[in-house]
Amino acid sequence: MDKNTVIDLLKNKKVLIGGVGLLSIGILSLYLLKKPQELSQINEIKTTQVKENKENPQKIEDNKKGTFDSSSAVASDGVEIVQGDYDISKAIELPDVSSLVGQANNYQPNRDDALLQARLSKTGREVTDSNATAQLGDTIIVTVTAKEGDKFLDGFSIRGNRVTIGAKLIDRLLEEQIKGMKPTEEKVVDITYPADYDNPLFAGKTINFTIISSKLVRPDEPSQEEVDKIYQAMIDNANYSNQFNKLKEIKLQIKEKAKVNFYPAKVISKLEEEYKKFFLGVKYKDEDDFFQKTGTSKSDYLAGRSEYVLERIKDELILEALSKQTGITMDSEEFKKVSSEYFNEDQKRNLLYELNIQKLMK
Numbered sequence: 001m002d003k004n005t006v007i008d009l010l011k012n013k014k015v016l017i018g019g020v021g022l023l024s025i026g027i028l029s030l031y032l033l034k035k036p037q038e039l040s041q042i043n044e045i046k047t048t049q050v051k052e053n054k055e056n057p058q059k060i061e062d063n064k065k066g067t068f069d070s071s072s073a074v075a076s077d078g079v080e081i082v083q084g085d086y087d088i089s090k091a092i093e094l095p096d097v098s099s100l101v102g103q104a105n106n107y108q109p110n111r112d113d114a115l116l117q118a119r120l121s122k123t124g125r126e127v128t129d130s131n132a133t134a135q136l137g138d139t140i141i142v143t144v145t146a147k148e149g150d151k152f153l154d155g156f157s158i159r160g161n162r163v164t165i166g167a168k169l170i171d172r173l174l175e176e177q178i179k180g181m182k183p184t185e186e187k188v189v190d191i192t193y194p195a196d197y198d199n200p201l202f203a204g205k206t207i208n209f210t211i212i213s214s215k216l217v218r219p220d221e222p223s224q225e226e227v228d229k230i231y232q233a234m235i236d237n238a239n240y241s242n243q244f245n246k247l248k249e250i251k252l253q254i255k256e257k258a259k260v261n262f263y264p265a266k267v268i269s270k271l272e273e274e275y276k277k278f279f280l281g282v283k284y285k286d287e288d289d290f291f292q293k294t295g296t297s298k299s300d301y302l303a304g305r306s307e308y309v310l311e312r313i314k315d316e317l318i319l320e321a322l323s324k325q326t327g328i329t330m331d332s333e334e335f336k337k338v339s340s341e342y343f344n345e346d347q348k349r350n351l352l353y354e355l356n357i358q359k360l361m362k
Helices: 003-011 027-031 036-049 057-065 111-120 172-178 224-257 265-280 287-294 298-326 345-361
Strands: 014-017 021-024 124-126 139-148 158-164 185-192 206-219
Touching: 057 298, 111 224, 139 172, 172 185, 172 206, 224 298, 224 345, 265 287, 265 298, 287 298, 298 345
Parallel strands: none
Antiparallel strands: 014 021, 124 206, 139 158, 139 206, 185 206
């Protein structure tokens, strides 16, 4: 993926997914394990709940047990903290990344998916030809009455509903029966659902449907060029999604199999500064200013900082160890080609993680 593509993905968050329609998502946000900003908000809530005073001695004692800093000998999870310079290959042992296997989504769109998307982007007009039949992308107004034997099923019935063929917003077997209906038509059909049907409300039932259509709306037909363009965009997105899922699984396997032997104090100090930056934000000049203006507990703040360090330090060590193996760092040309000024630090770290895994899997 080149730099311009990455920037486009970041700026334009509307992507095409399958045949369901346009969903507004941020693909690049999938890079994030957990945003530091979100962590800061969580910790700010936590720190306002308990004050450091004589009324809460047990809470303060619990916080002390869970608190450590870069000058400590041992972290609260029992791992040794090593001061000064360190050898990353001794701090953490990684599995052989090339031997790990991740499963991709294996989803691939077809041209009908692209045609549906193209038609849905067009203006719809009522069909006056009484012999026309509902096709992919058409919207037909239907009233559906459902019965199981003599029992009326209100939850299965539809009254004057707009059904867009191919959008899969109603039961798929019922949609198949509505597809091909004329603008004004009535049909009665029995649908027998398999016992293992994906919708348990329908599974194993035989339902009698009376379907009455009252209006058919058809979008203007898109050009072949428009369909081709959407189809290619859908393929590109599917390939990206499949690859990302594979890398995500491998990343989880690396973290599960990696063995941490000690925590470097320098890495802890880096994460402590990061916590301070995002936790205090721009409203407070330092911790003392924060405590004074908010009345929050210092013991809670320090305990929250320790939790933040423990949550992130293994990933930091893994990333550093991977970079040592591949030679890809944030300063390398290979990284700069796909990075962007629009990325925050956490997005850059996760992008670096992905590049390292891709290189080691080759």
